[in-house]
Amino acid sequence: MNSTNNVDFLKSLVEEKYKVNKTEVIDQYQISFEVEQVEVHRLLSELKLEGWKQLSYLSAIDWIDENEFEMVYIVFNWDRPVHVQIRTRIDRDKPVMNSIMPIFEGCKYYEREAHEMFGIKFPGNPDHEKQLVLEEWDDMPPLRKDFDPQAYSDRKFPVREYNNDFVELNGKKSKQKDRLKRAERIEQVGKRGNK
Amino acid sequence: MESTKYTQPVALSKKQVDRKWWEIGDFFRRNSLWMLMYCTGCCAIELPPAMTSAYDMERLGMGPMATPRQADVLLVTGYLSLKTLRRLIYTYEQMSEPKYVVGFGSCTINGGIYHDSHAVINQLDQYIPVDSYVAGCMPNTEAVMNGFVDLIELIKNKKANGWKNYHTNNAWYKKNQIDALGEVRIKDEFHQ
Numbered sequence: 001m002n003s004t005n006n007v008d009f010l011k012s013l014v015e016e017k018y019k020v021n022k023t024e025v026i027d028q029y030q031i032s033f034e035v036e037q038v039e040v041h042r043l044l045s046e047l048k049l050e051g052w053k054q055l056s057y058l059s060a061i062d063w064i065d066e067n068e069f070e071m072v073y074i075v076f077n078w079d080r081p082v083h084v085q086i087r088t089r090i091d092r093d094k095p096v097m098n099s100i101m102p103i104f105e106g107c108k109y110y111e112r113e114a115h116e117m118f119g120i121k122f123p124g125n126p127d128h129e130k131q132l133v134l135e136e137w138d139d140m141p142p143l144r145k146d147f148d149p150q151a152y153s154d155r156k157f158p159v160r161e162y163n164n165d166f167v168e169l170n171g172k173k174s175k176q177k178d179r180l181k182r183a184e185r186i187e188q189v190g191k192r193g194n195k
Numbered sequence: 196m197e198s199t200k201y202t203q204p205v206a207l208s209k210k211q212v213d214r215k216w217w218e219i220g221d222f223f224r225r226n227s228l229w230m231l232m233y234c235t236g237c238c239a240i241e242l243p244p245a246m247t248s249a250y251d252m253e254r255l256g257m258g259p260m261a262t263p264r265q266a267d268v269l270l271v272t273g274y275l276s277l278k279t280l281r282r283l284i285y286t287y288e289q290m291s292e293p294k295y296v297v298g299f300g301s302c303t304i305n306g307g308i309y310h311d312s313h314a315v316i317n318q319l320d321q322y323i324p325v326d327s328y329v330a331g332c333m334p335n336t337e338a339v340m341n342g343f344v345d346l347i348e349l350i351k352n353k354k355a356n357g358w359k360n361y362h363t364n365n366a367w368y369k370k371n372q373i374d375a376l377g378e379v380r381i382k383d384e385f386h387q
Contacts, residue, residue, distance in 0.1 A: 134314065135278055136377035142313045150311040156375060157317040160305040 006080045007031055013050065018043055022087075032085040037097070040088050044073060045103050052077040052084055058100075058110035060118045064145040067092045069120060073100070090120070099124030117143040224267065224293065225350040226256040228343075231266035231290070233283055236273015238299035238333045245339050255343055263289040268346065271325075273333075274302035276314045280322060281381050284372060287323050294358045295350070297342055298325045301332045308332065321371045324357030 007025055014020060014033050022034040035043060052075040061070040066089075073086040090097055099122040100107050111122040112132040119141040122128040131137065140147050207215070232242060245252050246259065260266040263286045275283060287296070298319050301307035306317035319325055326349055329342035349355040361368060372379050 131383075133278065135281065135381075135383070138377065139313075147313070149313040152313045153306075153311050153315075153317065157306070158321060158371075159310075160318050 006082045009080070010082060010084060013046075014043065017046075029081055030083045030085070032087060034087040034089075037088045037090055040071075040073070040086060041098065041100060041103065043086060044075065044100060047075055047084060047086075048103060050077075051079050054078065055100075055104035055107055055110075056083065058107050058114065060114050060120055062092070062118065062143065062145045063089075064092070069095050069118060071097055071114075071120075075104075095120040097122055099128065101125050117141055119144070221350055221353070225347045228255070228257045228268050228295075228347070229260035229266050230257055230268040230270050231260055231263050231286070232270045232272065233279075233286060234270075234272050235275055235279050235283075236300065236302060238272040238302075238329075241299070241333060241336050241339050242270070242272065244336045245343075250336050250340050252340065252343060255340075255347065257343060263287075264291055266290055267294060269294065269296045270299065271296065271303055271319060272299040274300075274307065274309050274315050275319065277316065277376055278314075280316055280372075281376060281379060284323060284379055285381065292358050293355075295326045295346060295355050296323060296357055297346055298328045299339070299342075300334060301330060304328055304330060316375060322368060322375065324360045324368070326355045326357045 007028060010031055011023065011025075014035075015023065018033075018035055018039050020033050020035055022032075024032040024034075026032060033043075054076045056074040056076045058071070058073050061072065063070060068089045069092050071088050071090060075084050075086070076082075077084075088097075095118065097120055099111055101111075101124055108125060108127060109132065111125045111128050112130060114120050115122060115128045116132055116134055116137070134142070139152060142149065142152075232239065234242070244250055252258075257268075263269075267290075269283075269287060269290060271283065287294070296319075298304065302309055302315070303319040303325070306312075306315065309315035310317060316322065327342050327346045329338050331338055334342070346355065
């Protein structure tokens with residue numbers, strides 16, 4: 001059993017029965033299928049029967065320009081060493097994805113994380129709205145692209161104020177002015193430019 | 196003729212006697228510091244060489260302690276997310292007095308490379324008093340050892356007063372904690 005056969009096996013298994021929008025063979029150990037939202041559960045349970053019985057990861061990607069979230073499920077088989085990524089696009093304004101807890105029960109915590117970081121709801125997972133990593137969070141989900149972490153940090157955590165009083169240590173002249181001059185020169189003419 | 200070998204004992208006031216006892220206490224305290232390592236960030240990797248034969252902090256009289264109630268020094272090694280800050284405040288308040296705090300790395304000073312993170316605080320001394328800082332990202336082990344010597348000097352000169360400030364400015368510290376955390380009480384699945 002060699003690994004090119006594994007990729008071919010997977011391609012024929014998935015592409016014959018399911019409507020695949022996009023197949024991407026990354027290398028001989030990784031393959032990605034983009035399918036419709038309604039087919040994810042059926043595809044994952046079939047892969048589980050074929051031996052892809054470990055859910056390695058579940059997360060989301062925020063495609064803000066297309067106003068969509070992309071869900072990614074990564075499953076792994078210990079006999080045929082191929083990571084399979086199942087991707088699907090869901091609406092960004094009302095992100096709802098049915099839980100895959102009946103198939104992979106361990107997804108419970110990944111789904112809680114995805115709910116916390118992206119605000120995706122997972123009906124079927126009884127705990128998906130419980131807090132996991134962020135405690136007492138009071139803003140929009142932080143991994144959405146329209147969240148500004150700098151603004152949140154400035155609002156919430158005070159920034160230390162500094163005076164530009166450089167200490168002359170042991171009677172030596174401070175090099176700070178030379179450093180600033182050098183930084184300015186590099187900005188103007190580049191690192192190898194003339195003085 | 197009056198003896199020069201003998202001086203008449205002077206009656207000390209209670210305040211002076213207390214001061215003498217504190218000086219004796221400080222002598223023993225600074226030569227036997229038990230530290231609680233709160234290894235939150237990457238600066239914790241500087242502690243193994245500082246503790247073992249390379250720099251051997253036991254020659255300063257410092258040793259590791261496993262529990263907060265018996266420890267004297269709290270080492271905060273690196274960045275603190277809001278989640279760990281809650282646990283850190285719990286830990287700090289459990290320590291018996293006098294207690295000292297050493298902040299490692301630029302993260303505890305001004306946020307370091309996490310200055311723009313939504314989950315990481317910028318200044319540790321807004322939430323608990325810090326006696327000594329070790330600057331650097333990350334500080335090398337000489338700097339860490341130097342920070343410990345600085346702390347010992349501070350205790351000797353009676354300047355390590357962070358734990359007293361926590362009493363006198365308690366309202367200010369509590370307000371900052373609540374501004375950043377919402378509520379200090381931990382509510383997770385293990386505390387329900």
